[in-house]
Amino acid sequence: MAMAPALQDLEQFLFHEARLIDEKRWDEWGALFTEDGEYWVPATRGQPDAKNHVSLMYETALLRDVRLKRYPHPNAMSLQPVPYSVHVISNVMLDSFDAATRISVVNSRFIMLEYRRNEQQTYGGATTHVLETEGESFRIRMKKVELVNCDAVLPSIQIYF
Amino acid sequence: MAMAPALQDLEQFLFHEARLIDEKRWDEWGALFTEDGEYWVPATRGQPDAKNHVSLMYETALLRDVRLKRYPHPNAMSLQPVPYSVHVISNVMLDSFDAATRISVVNSRFIMLEYRRNEQQTYGGATTHVLETEGESFRIRMKKVELVNCDAVLPSIQIYF
Amino acid sequence: MAMAPALQDLEQFLFHEARLIDEKRWDEWGALFTEDGEYWVPATRGQPDAKNHVSLMYETALLRDVRLKRYPHPNAMSLQPVPYSVHVISNVMLDSFDAATRISVVNSRFIMLEYRRNEQQTYGGATTHVLETEGESFRIRMKKVELVNCDAVLPSIQIYF
Amino acid sequence: MTWSSERLSSLVRHDAVDRQVYTDPELFALEMERIWGRAWVYIGHESQIPEPGSFFTTELARQPVLLVRQDKDTYHLFFNRCAHKGAKVVELESGRAPMLRCGYHGWTYRTDGVCHHITGGDAAYRALGLDKGSPCMNLSTVPRAESYRGFVFASLTPDAPDLATWLGPTAASIDNMIDRSPEGRLEVAGGALRYHHDSNWKFFMENLNDMMHAMIAHESSAHAARQLGKKMLARGGALPPEIQILAPFAEDPDFFEKMGVHAFANGHSYSGGKTSIHASYSGIPEYEAALERAHGKERMDEILSLNRHNTVVYPSFTCKGAIQTIRVVKPVAVDETIIESWTFRLVGAPDELLQRSILYCNLINSSANLVGPDDREAYHRLQQGLQAQGERWVSNARYVDAEEPNEEGGRSATGSSDMVFRNQFEAWRRYMTADTASGG
């Protein structure tokens, strides 16, 4: 029977994922997701699904591709000057591990600073990663980010949480 | 002789405690404290005690009961709309462990965002947990939160740090 | 052959270092550096060196001595009232370890709140520690702090990140 | 120096406006009083207050207002302000309650605004002959509130013209959105998005029918979508809705010229009509079957072939019939504006339609979307650029000569014409300089 992954391995994976975002290593980051992997930032608390209610972001591989292609585009006005981020990830807890599917559900909390053109925004929330075990590492089937202020009147958010 | 608890166990306990607050699982949270467990947020730095100097919060079981009862009250104006929080806990260090009493003194640092009605506040500080060992887990005899801006002119603070 | 240090030991060292700053234990903090140890906060992203481009801070032992002597000076106007800090350190990753020199390169992320006279600033970024192994602990050969907003128009920064 | 009518008039030339209309805080304050205080301003949709006691709160010209349903046929728009000491009575955005209760001293009001309970008793006011029910003890009503087929607008001006008249031909855009429901009914569904803009509200209102910016400002996302779309087609796949939504933003200028723009009284306008960037969404058979059942083939084709892009009801409202979404403008300051977006369910239609509207809003209207940030950045740069005093006038000169009357009683022009902006500023000047409140 498969054993639950070590907390430290999960932490290191989450740190690695966050670092790829901060360092804008977009292709590597996208590759962390499974083919059907989803990235979701609900627009309300306890939002049941992303199909019947608007979200701040709800991206499958296709939309991630669009965004990742858009990032380097010279005429993407809102990305010139370039926005930068730093993610501080903590409170990593393993909520469940299914020995059969070897799927881990991991809960963590984060603060992310998004900086662009002399303005810095502070975001924070709880993240749920649904991770498939792949060899020594993991792939993301779902990354759900519950912002503490998901229903606030927000300015442009241009970097993944 | 009792052995000092593992750092990871202490971290997980602190993460669990913070999560109960963020998820408003108040009864579970209150139950983490010993009967004489105290929650204290001094109003000045190096404040020697809570009896002879005002504090931002100094709560024994009785006052925690009042607050926990107040939280769901429909006519608690300042809680409608509901305030939300996210706690990022880090820098967990075991300052001391008394093998005889099996009491651990744990130091950590945190950032907490409190959000309500389109306004987000950023709080941060150092926390000292005095923990009794209980079976595999711990109970809180004292949680002392030293805010970095404890003597600032602060708006309403409605969620535990 | 020397073995790479355990992540937990590196984390605890970084937590310890940050705590010395927050608690203003300046001499202990200075003593964590090697004689040629450097503290560097570049003023631009990917700044190649500190000699041919301005930095927010670039301090060798000599300048650390000046700053550490300055801290307690009664006539240091900008330090009266006293500024305070809290560092939340996370995402600690061991980037490399050289078994021969026993030098570890450690990457981490942080949020630091600097508070003074009713104003609180939020800083965040990525830190690279180049650590020499010394017995059970480490000494800092280089601490490089890459602020997410290193090129913003910043007010006075008076505490080490 | 105060803003006399003459001075205000001189800010608007037929082919240009003074940059100050976007940058001067005093002018913004006057706009709140004379434009937002005189025009019909969108409040909300009747489906947001379905039951007796259902309420909905929002702002009208930066003043708190409260929409409450009294019974099946009656609802009221009140200033959200307690008759006792003036506290905001209802703080939540929406909900339902048998009585409206003020949290400070516990006065309660019936859903018709009449005071029901006074803490400490009513005797206190007898000396002045006041009692519950005396006008000054009740919630005060906003001078005008009318619904156009469920869309509630309000005006602070008692003698504003009737709403339908004021909407003019833009009403047909609302009609079309409703007609797309097999049952002829809409319901707000899927939640709201609120997007903060650090710029003047008029930049957004102009951008909606600015046909020359999409292929430039939205190139990055639209081209990425097109490339991915090509690959999919090459692989023999169909275009997923994401691509159908994003790709048209990169249509060439000609496409947008052909869409055309149409301007009407009171600053209203729409673009498109025969075609728009929504025209080539793939059909939903089950839906069309339902619609045909309801209306017959001919009427259905008529309904679905009406392809307006953005319809602008100046100054506060814009809708997209083709995907059942609206956006609402909430000015905060001369350089600060909140844009809300709402989606609607076509009652009687399959869920796919609502889901497509929601997808559209995620992609175009959310704070983290792939298109809106570039518009927001454009407005930001306008706000910054217009700080420059080197040139007083902001040009509205495109095709100043080439407007033609249309059969709806307005004027039409090629897509890239500045006609729509000229038309908005004609209304702007009239509102701002009218001495009476008959701003409509």
Place this chain on the structure above:
Amino acid sequence: MTWSSERLSSLVRHDAVDRQVYTDPELFALEMERIWGRAWVYIGHESQIPEPGSFFTTELARQPVLLVRQDKDTYHLFFNRCAHKGAKVVELESGRAPMLRCGYHGWTYRTDGVCHHITGGDAAYRALGLDKGSPCMNLSTVPRAESYRGFVFASLTPDAPDLATWLGPTAASIDNMIDRSPEGRLEVAGGALRYHHDSNWKFFMENLNDMMHAMIAHESSAHAARQLGKKMLARGGALPPEIQILAPFAEDPDFFEKMGVHAFANGHSYSGGKTSIHASYSGIPEYEAALERAHGKERMDEILSLNRHNTVVYPSFTCKGAIQTIRVVKPVAVDETIIESWTFRLVGAPDELLQRSILYCNLINSSANLVGPDDREAYHRLQQGLQAQGERWVSNARYVDAEEPNEEGGRSATGSSDMVFRNQFEAWRRYMTADTASGG
């Protein structure tokens, strides 16, 4: 449009005030000049500057001031502003120093404000006949500063009336607080709490003697306390001070009607007297013994039976004799106010009393307390609700007819009367419209 006396007068009706007095920034600026610049404003307590050289800094009408003790019998209130280039001389909130030194160029001043050292030498000023000690080289003194039994107030108006006269019968509330010390002395102790409010300062000043809000606004905490209290009593226990402090907030309206309100010249007032929410705190035998030793039984009973709730010294100060705490108002902007709370030790009394005052402040006045956030939220909703222009007037009509002269030379009314607010606005109008500075 400028604020003529006529226009200012028209803002205040006997039974109502114009909402703008709470929302207009220009009126706020005028208040700083005419109310806060004319009235006596609380500065601090003599025990905060115990030794020669002890200093304390604060603001007076948003201007930095500095209270310094010269010797046992003398202290001075200066503008905290260097005579050289104008830098704030003392930055710390309090401390002690033989000389006051400006950090910019090192000028120093004696504790009597006379310049003692000029960096670079004095010769520089000889040409103008200036030297250390020339008035313009010294710290400048606030026009008026007086102490009422240790409580220091100041006025920017040279011809303000004498403090005791101006305080009128509210002085008795201060007396009572002092008399509760077996030695007749108070000492500031236990630190200060500073609470940020996003609303106009007058909402707080009115709330203090608003007898109809407690059982409503504070229901959640007070009821929780009552329930817990009941359980304890049922278990045969005594009520702990926490419950004794919180429970009375949920007394019924009648209780508060009976407390009554009492209004006096200059906008001052107090509520309670024979009873208050502090009346049923359990006694502290050791303390009463000490007090009886000092005053005898009869006088002790007289002192302890005076149970005033909040005494309001308009516009800046409020105190609670029964628990030896005061709150100080610091207006920041039309919609921003800081409330400070301070506790006092009754010299000669056991520590329990100070500890109860501290407990009270933790529970009622701290930013994280169980009662204050609901008051703050109420003021916030007032600030928002009064943005609504639907109704110009904010009512002060309760029991407009039912005021009676009291033996203290003021007027009294039942607890829920708006008399206190009417009285504050009578003073408001007088201060705001007085041409001379004799605002007092």
Place this chain on the structure above:
Amino acid sequence: MTWSSERLSSLVRHDAVDRQVYTDPELFALEMERIWGRAWVYIGHESQIPEPGSFFTTELARQPVLLVRQDKDTYHLFFNRCAHKGAKVVELESGRAPMLRCGYHGWTYRTDGVCHHITGGDAAYRALGLDKGSPCMNLSTVPRAESYRGFVFASLTPDAPDLATWLGPTAASIDNMIDRSPEGRLEVAGGALRYHHDSNWKFFMENLNDMMHAMIAHESSAHAARQLGKKMLARGGALPPEIQILAPFAEDPDFFEKMGVHAFANGHSYSGGKTSIHASYSGIPEYEAALERAHGKERMDEILSLNRHNTVVYPSFTCKGAIQTIRVVKPVAVDETIIESWTFRLVGAPDELLQRSILYCNLINSSANLVGPDDREAYHRLQQGLQAQGERWVSNARYVDAEEPNEEGGRSATGSSDMVFRNQFEAWRRYMTADTASGG
């Protein structure tokens, strides 16, 4: 009450100024118009736009401007504002492009500002006889832009005097910085630092030649450096540049008196000359060799012996020839200012010089440095202290009688004289009260 010339004049006395010049928002707005809109304001250095197409963006009197090089010999200063709808055309701080492209609708401009491409075609403007190249279709040019040996200044006033004349004897400070290059050329190098100040811009401009503050305000760092320096010398070591830079800040008042101050027309000034805090930096033999090769010994000594401390070109610019650094003032609000610092490479000199300049800026000008925070704190305390209305006048009385004409056509005085401040306010009053734009 508006600001008539009489009222403005009355704010400035020969020996003092009214505190409001530092605290009043209306006066700040007037300063932007009359001082920053009339004087020559520093824009940047030619080396920042080395190639055709190189551009650099900044602000002039809070308006966005754009410096672009057309070819080897020509460059232009434009308002950074699109001729189409007014968007800021270039958002990046610097870069290089063959054409300038506006991101909103894609209009492009040649490096001479002439419109090159209009999205949607030019026909649209024919009716008005407009086409690419018509003035209103191009980027508009800032009225005046001139270079003094590579240092580009601009004025919003067409009839401003010629730059060199206006600079007067302060030009020699720029000359000296350039002469220190063996090739007589400077290049911006090493990046920029931007430091936010929460205070009025004039505090910074005055502080630059305030000779009495260093040994007081910077005591903490300078003394620490001196102690460490002593130890090193004791150990027989040499003083490292860090110590050489920091230690002189703690020289005694006499040293600074001897440095002296020198004031000129238009508010300009400098301190030092024969000596300064930079005078005792150890020489760099390789550099001196190069300089001697270029100029000969005598001229070299002449160049290196000119030791001006800070040269102030009022209101926007200050330079230090001895270490090839400048600081640029960017006012944001009456109590908000951004200070930029830039370093220069002496073309033909060894890297050590640039590295010393960089070290200097790290230690003195960065937001995290060891000296600037105390200056910033001093300005903050001035901004706060001058809120006090107790004393209207801010003294400029030091050595009001002891100014002497100097051979450069200005006046000189001992270091601690307030002459420089008096001189700045003479210019301030002239700019502020001049009716014509001939503010220069």
